[in-house]
Amino acid sequence: MLSFDQVPPLAAPLRFFVTAPLFIALAGLLAVIDGPAILASRWTPAALAATHLLTVGFMAQVMLGALLQMLPVVVGVVVPRPRLTAALIHIPLTLGALALAAAFLNGNPIWFQGALGLLGLGFGAALIAVHLALWRAPVVSGTVIALRCALGALMVTVGLGLSLGGFFGWGFTLPVVVVTHLHTAWGLVGWTTLLVAGVAYQVVPMFQITPPYPSAFVRGFAPLMAVLLAAWSALAFGGWEMAARLTGAVLALGVALFAVTTLRLLTQRRRKIGDPTLACWRTSMASLLTGALLWLLTPWSQTLARAPQVEWLLGILPIFGFAVAVINGMLYKIVPFLAWFHLQAQLLGRAKVPTMKQLLPDAAIRRQFWVYLAALLLLLAAAVHPPVFTYPAALALGGTGVWLGVNLMGVWWIYRRVLQDGLAVAPVTDNEVMRG
Numbered sequence: 147m148l149s150f151d152q153v154p155p156l157a158a159p160l161r162f163f164v165t166a167p168l169f170i171a172l173a174g175l176l177a178v179i180d181g182p183a184i185l186a187s188r189w190t191p192a193a194l195a196a197t198h199l200l201t202v203g204f205m206a207q208v209m210l211g212a213l214l215q216m217l218p219v220v221v222g223v224v225v226p227r228p229r230l231t232a233a234l235i236h237i238p239l240t241l242g243a244l245a246l247a248a249a250f251l252n253g254n255p256i257w258f259q260g261a262l263g264l265l266g267l268g269f270g271a272a273l274i275a276v277h278l279a280l281w282r283a284p285v286v287s288g289t290v291i292a293l294r295c296a297l298g299a300l301m302v303t304v305g306l307g308l309s310l311g312g313f314f315g316w317g318f319t320l321p322v323v324v325v326t327h328l329h330t331a332w333g334l335v336g337w338t339t340l341l342v343a344g345v346a347y348q349v350v351p352m353f354q355i356t357p358p359y360p361s362a363f364v365r366g367f368a369p370l371m372a373v374l375l376a377a378w379s380a381l382a383f384g385g386w387e388m389a390a391r392l393t394g395a396v397l398a399l400g401v402a403l404f405a406v407t408t409l410r411l412l413t414q415r416r417r418k419i420g421d422p423t424l425a426c427w428r429t430s431m432a433s434l435l436t437g438a439l440l441w442l443l444t445p446w447s448q449t450l451a452r453a454p455q456v457e458w459l460l461g462i463l464p465i466f467g468f469a470v471a472v473i474n475g476m477l478y479k480i481v482p483f484l485a486w487f488h489l490q491a492q493l494l495g496r497a498k499v500p501t502m503k504q505l506l507p508d509a510a511i512r513r514q515f516w517v518y519l520a521a522l523l524l525l526l527a528a529a530v531h532p533p534v535f536t537y538p539a540a541l542a543l544g545g546t547g548v549w550l551g552v553n554l555m556g557v558w559w560i561y562r563r564v565l566q567d568g569l570a571v572a573p574v575t576d577n578e579v580m581r582g
């Protein structure tokens with residue numbers, strides 16, 4: 147049972163959750179301004195800026211905020227000074243993501259230097275706080291193992307990202323193309339997929355009422371993927387092309403296996419009433435599976451390898467299709483639950499606390515999800531035929547980000563109102579007011 151003293155104050159994780167959707171909206175705005183030119187190549191400044199608005203501004207921001215929130219519950223370790231720790235991560239990460247996007251757009255080394263300083267600080271603080279907690283975990287469950295692997299992968303991703311940034315900011319000499327491939331794989335396969343897997347082991351059976359993941363999978367998947375990633379990196383870096391290609395194929399199969407296992411569990415739901423976040427999980431896993439199969443086939447087919455559209459599909463499917471969908475769905479579970487939990491703990495016996503569905507109605511979740519889905523399909527269409535689909539895709543992308551933000555801010559707004567009204571009814575101690 148979750149105890150109120152164990153969980154960080156609501157403001158600590160919430161600051162990450164309410165700012166993150168703005169970054170999806172910014173990516174949409176950037177695509178509207180740049181138009182079809184943004185899709186000319188994955189290396190265009192606007193494409194790299196949009197990639198990091200999503201991967202750092204949205205994904206990393208929510209994933210780290212959620213980790214700070216989850217650690218006491220899942221791992222049983224309290225992060226010290228939660229408000230201060232959250233601020234030390236959130237402020238530099240937010241400013242750093244904006245500065246990195248600006249640096250890609252204007253190409254000025256000073257902006258890269260500023261962005262690297264901020265991101266180094268934000269990710270550094272996060273890695274220290276979360277690592278300390280994870281290595282002190284009293285019970286080493288499958289989730290803890292996966293989170294440790296994901297955190298290790300984040301460290302590699304950030305290290306490689308900072309070196310790449312150093313290339314633009316200070317003129318470091320490094321093999322940019324191969325380092326970018328490694329940075330991308332550690333970011334999307336290591337950090338993102340392994341973190342989602344670690345969280346899925348807990349939340350898919352709990353929220354979607356499915357059987358548990360097979361226990362061998364829970365303990366073995368993440369470490370195996372981390373070892374394969376390390377082997378693949380060494381082979382790619384050393385120029386052993388065929389061995390790297392084969393290891394890459396095994397990695398892609400591993401990712402596909404996680405997606406298939408999750409999709410299979412979702413078909414075995416014991417609850418027959420629909421859950422609006424189920425569609426997020428299904429879309430996310432279908433995108434992951436499609437992306438993994440495309441990644442598996444591309445190196446072996448000249449036609450796929452030469453098609454510029456495939457590069458885009460290999461970015462859109464894992465980033466927007468897989469990661470953004472599952473994070474979007476998780477936010478809808480986490481934010482209303484946290485608001486309800488904090489209200490319950492502070493107002494118990496004094497005022498009536500709204501239910502989670504009153505804090506965030508299913509209809510609001512469903513409507514935003516339709517816009518998300520439209521954005522995904524339009525982005526995939528834009529990758530294949532940019533002149534027709536880029537503007538509608540950009541507008542839908544901006545729209546889904548704004549709508550997600552509005553839905554989450556709505557929960558925060560009701561929370562504040564109910565808390566103020568409830569506390570006005572009966573006197574409380576200073577300590578209780580502070581925790582709100």
Ligand code: HEM
Nearest residue numbers: 188189197201206265304307308310311322326330333334
């Ligand atoms: C400290 C944080 C980070 C920095 C400084 C950074 C920097 C960079 C740079 C400079 C590039 C472009 C390389 C080039 O043009 O050759 C790049 C590419 C990329 N980064 Fe990051 N990155 C960071 C974090 C992340 C994270 C957390 C992810 C998460 C998944 C990520 C995903 C990507 C992807 C997918 C690309 C390839 C984009 C493409 O090929 O179009 N980055 N990064």
